[in-house]
Amino acid sequence: MSAQPIVDIETLYRPTHDERARQQFVSTLRKHAIVDMRADLKRDWESRVEPALQARGEAPADWRGIERAMEAEPSFRFYSSVRYNVQEMTFLSVQEPVERALDGMIDVAREAAKRNPAGGSLRLTPNFEVPRYVSSLDIHLIPGSFHSEYTQDDVAQGAVVAFGSKVFGGQHPFRKKAGAVAESVGHWLHLKYPDFKPRRILDLGTCSGKNLFPYAEVFPGAELYGIDAGAPLLRFGHAQAEAAGLPVHFSQQNAESLDFPDGHFDLIVSSFFFHEIPLKSTHKILRECHRLLARGGMMVQMELPNEAAVSAYENFFWNWDTGNNAEPFYTTFRSQDPIALSTAAGFAAEQSFAHLIPDWVTFGEERYRRFVKGELPAPAHGSGGWFVFGARKT
Amino acid sequence: MTAQTPATAVKLPRQTRGKRPHFFDDPALDQMMTFLLELTTEVSVMRERLDTVERLLERDGKVTRETIEAYIPDADIEKVRAAWRDAYVKRVFRMHPAG
Structure with a gap:
């Protein structure tokens, strides 16, 4: 007698005709802001604002100078206004x-939590103390942030984040596919280190596991673990994993102090995580990564490119989110040297790295192999590439 | 709302916490931009509904609210709609030349 499979939780979500149309339009508007208006903004800076400043001998020394110069320009005001509203x-x-x-x-x-037909698990902590950097603001302008619960066994914020992400990335050239980061990191590791066969993989700040699930395909047989502070996200992700037949172990934990034993993991990953947390916490979490990795294990954190890695203009562009997308630690995180972050956590400098990798889906396997051989460069972060930093534990 | 709130009665917060930034000297313009963007969205929603009605009439010769609600465009039609939305956004948000 085989147990009934878990229903795909996404099939219960049924927007009306007009709600779907609205979501489709918001995706289009978001793409217009982040691709087209972004290009207009840069053109305005390069062709008009910067030359005028240079002519007066007032060229800005850094990204903050660019921000000051652009703040009152209509191109910046409308770009910002559309981006904020569309968020x-x-x-x-x-x-x-x-x-x-x-x-x-x-x-x-x-039902998924009770039966675990795929063999995964969901471990929530009663009276869990949500870190203040998650609970005290609405990150990404998500009302209720990642953790709020409005009813018993709530999954609402998990659903809002999951379906909201589809609207957010629906028309974006490199964010249409859920799990694009994990697919890229997984295939990059596989091609670059063919002998690397992680037995256990941990994803920090996993949300609902979107950037954890693809590792099941790249590293068959590996045990997958995801931790997050937000119970509704974990419940939602666990239901998805069990319905998909993926045995994933979700637990509600603070990444600064995890309950796994030393050397438990061969691969620790995260995506879009560290720029949301205070620097003090980043240091603690990277030390946890060092403790939790087995010898020969790797950590690969997908993040925003650090300040020194890109131009002053790019820094102006990226740091917009700090004050305008409820991400107060963004600029501070980006000002750090990722290699120094890893070495401060106990990793050897010569085993640490910080660079771009191409997006797996859009770059294509053949070109990816050439990238790994050093024959092709990776596209810029967010434009067909992903910035990663990390280290191998020796 | 608490753990005692029934799931069927949950009303999620629509407003984010914290001070909303303004990008224009007059905050009324920031408010006006929200009105404008929401209105632009609703025009697109109506246009899509009209497109659904037209396609149903072409296909079935009649239309009901139920068939509109049940209508899911195939990949080719969705492509046409995406192109329309893209062109529409570019038309509506045409920027003046800088200078």
Whole structure:
């Protein structure tokens, strides 16, 4: 007698015709802001604002100078306004259908947690102390952030983040596919270190595991673990994994102090994680990575390119999110040297790295092999490449 | 809302916490941009609904609210719609030449 499979939790979410149309348009608007208006902004800077400053002998020394010069320009005001509004509209566009589906989605998640037919697990901590850097603000302008719970066994924020991400990346040239980062990191590791066969993989700040699941395919047989502070995200992700037949072990933990034994993992990853947390926590977490890795193990953290790695203009562009997307630690994180972060955590400098890798899906396997051989460069971060830093533990 | 709130009664917060930044000297312009972007969105929603009605009429010769609601465009039609939305956004948000 075989157990009933877990229902795909996403099938319960049924936006109306007009809600779908609204989400599609918000995706288009988001793409317009982050691709087209971004290009207009840069053109305005390079062709008009910068030459005028240079002519007056007032060329800015750094990204803050560029920001000051651009702040009052219409190109910057409209770019910023559209980006901010579209961020709000992204989550607004999914909240109502999530509310209608919530009761049923919670039932599915409960069933998954009770039966674990794929062999994964969900471990939540009663009275878990959510770090203040998650609980005290609405990161990415998601009302309720990653952790809020509005009913028993709530999955709402997990659903809002998951479906909101689809709207957010729906028309973006490099973010259409969920899990693009994990696919890229996984295939890069596989091609670069053909002998590297991780037995256990840990994803920090996993949300609902979107950038953890693809490792099951790249490293068959590896045990997958994901930790996060947000219970609704973990419940939602666990339900998805069990429905997909993926045995994933989710637990609610603070990454600064994890309950796994020393040397438990061969690969520790994260994506879009460290720029959301205070520097003090980053140091603690990287030390945890060092403790948790077995000898020969690797950590690969996908992050924003650091300040020194890109031009003053790029820094102006990236750091916009710090004050305008509820990401207060973004600029501080980017000002750090990623190699120094790894060595401060106990990794050897010669085993540490910080560079771009191409996006797996859009770059193509043949070109990827040439990148690994050093024959092709990787595209810029967010434009077909991903910035990663990390180290191998010796 | 608490753990005692039934799942069917949950109303998620629509507003983010914290001070909303403004990008224009007059905050009324920031508010106006929100009105404008929401309105632009609703025009696209109506346009898409009209497109659905037209396609259903072409296909079935009649249309009901149920068939509109159930209509899911195939990949080719979605491609046409995406191109329309893209061109529409570019038309509406045409920037003046800088200078």
